[in-house]
Amino acid sequence: MAPQAARIEGSGTAASRSVMVNGYDAAAVPELALRERELIRRRERVLGRPYRLFYREPFHPVRASGAHLFDAEGRDYLDAYNNVPAVGHSNPRVQAAVTAQLGALNTHTRYLTDGVVEYAERLTALFPEPLSQAIFACTGSEAVDLALRIVRHATGGQGIIITRNAYHGTTAATAAISPSLGPGNPIPDTVALVDAPESAPDGGVGERVFGEQVRAAIADFAARGIPFAGMIVDSVLSSDGLRLAPQGFLAQAAEIVRAAGGLYIADEVQPGFGRTGDWWGFTRHGCAPDLVVLGKPMGNGMPISAVVGSPALFERFGAEVRYFNTFGGNPVSVAAAGAVLDEIEDRELRVSAARVGALLTDGLRAVSAGDDRIAEVRGAGLFLGVDVVDAAGAPDPATALALVNGLRDRRILVSASGTGENVLKIRPPLVFDAADAERFLDGFAATLRSLR
Incomplete structure (x- = not known):
């Protein structure tokens, strides 16, 4: 395929969808706590449509430390997504x-x-x-x-x-x-x-x-x-x-x-x-x-x-x-x-990224072994991708989204990306440690089981 033809043809791919796959849809999730509903209403009024929210149930953090975010009730969420606070939230x-x-x-x-x-x-x-x-x-x-x-x-x-x-x-x-x-x-x-x-x-x-x-x-x-x-x-x-x-x-x-x-x-x-x-x-x-x-x-x-x-x-x-x-x-x-x-x-965070990233990669491969919904786990340090596919081996963004939201329900935060929007994107702060990796793997295994 010639590059120019590829450019035009690419405009109709999954990358061109106007709705963010990992996004909040008020019509799909009408029941939220009063505080969140009111804040979302105010947000939509003053920020408008360009702003999107992650997750079926939007997450409302009020403070953060290291690789953890906390909501108003003090519940601890494991941040396995945000690369901006590379050396940890509130460092x-x-x-x-x-x-x-x-x-x-x-x-x-x-x-x-x-x-x-x-x-x-x-x-x-x-x-x-x-x-x-x-x-x-x-x-x-x-x-x-x-x-x-x-x-x-x-x-x-x-x-x-x-x-x-x-x-x-x-x-x-x-x-x-x-x-x-x-x-x-x-x-x-x-x-x-x-x-x-x-x-x-x-x-x-x-x-x-x-x-x-x-x-x-x-x-x-x-x-x-x-x-x-x-x-x-x-x-x-x-x-x-x-x-x-x-x-x-x-x-x-x-x-x-x-x-x-x-x-x-x-x-x-x-x-x-x-x-x-x-x-x-x-x-x-x-x-x-x-x-x-x-x-x-x-x-x-x-x-x-x-x-x-x-x-x-x-x-x-x-x-x-x-x-x-x-x-x-x-x-x-x-x-x-x-x-x-x-x-x-x-803090030798490059060495830590390689070591903890290997724990995550090996652990994800182990917990998903034999599960035909996971086609591949790949990683380089603390940047990992998990391919989610259907029974025919084709990209499965719906199951990827279910995994993202299932992890969020277990207070673990990731997202999804890729041309088929079916690749779990795992990209935590570099201070993510072995205990965080163990918690992530336990949550991922439980989420996989719950979606059988």
Whole structure:
């Protein structure tokens, strides 16, 4: 299938559904506690339709700590979904750093301040050469938007390759490369969609097919007179259903992209900062991107993001294009980001993510062994996906949703994603420990049994 045909055909897939699968539907669940009903009514009145709520019965937390959230009655919910508080909800070290900096100075980067320089030195030291400079923004969407601008400026091209159910942000430019946002979010002709690779027994079929699709997309751009700019891929393909195998497929695709004059952007907003057991998701593929985008977990909830790249790219862009972000890299957000690095390093959270992630992966495979509703469990550190299928082996979003809500009933929070919206998405804070994993596995086993 030609990439252009694939782009058009993709508009009718599960990714284009306008209703969020893991979402609250008042018509389906009319009976809620009075407090929740009233708050939902007020919320809908002032926030409107764009805002959605997770779960059949919306969850109303009032405080949080570590990998746990608590409702007004003090009931403890295990957070196995939120990657933003990477070093834990209400982290004391982050709180102290933010409070101290807020009481001293908070301004922009056009003044000379120590913190942003020191943090940039620490951050870029975690990347391979030539990725030695950072530009700061506030959100992942802003960072992806900026990365696209840099790539298009450097190459003179417009054509961008993405995966079929990608999510990269909500600005106009990033929504244009986020087909998972739905049917009212058109994907322009300057964007080509390719299929995420599937797991392959020989570890090579998926890699070859992915590379062939990238090569075909570049050829299709040329045939339509669209200059090629590059490719952006979430390093664990989260929105495509957490496609982790074969390792190395991104290295081959990056070579194809560069041979055609394009650049490769690694979207590390979700896999970055130790989640996979490595600092960055692209490490698993044995290649260095041209640009890296960072976001959500970077400040543990404080608004900070970044584009990391080479001096060669940044020098030209900085000389020819005016860029400034008033709040990007502000001292308070930088203080939070520095505390996050401290926590990851001092508490060895990358090692913990690999160890606890392996416990979860092995445990999920054990409790679902012989259950034909679970086709595959895969994970990289504390990022796991569970494929839920029907009797014919086809994606089963209804059962996936039942598992999500069954876990929520047991006070365990996850969600679902993927092209077929049938992949359980397990992505807890990095402080998720062995006891949390045991509680999760007990709850998952009980939920599976209850749905027989």
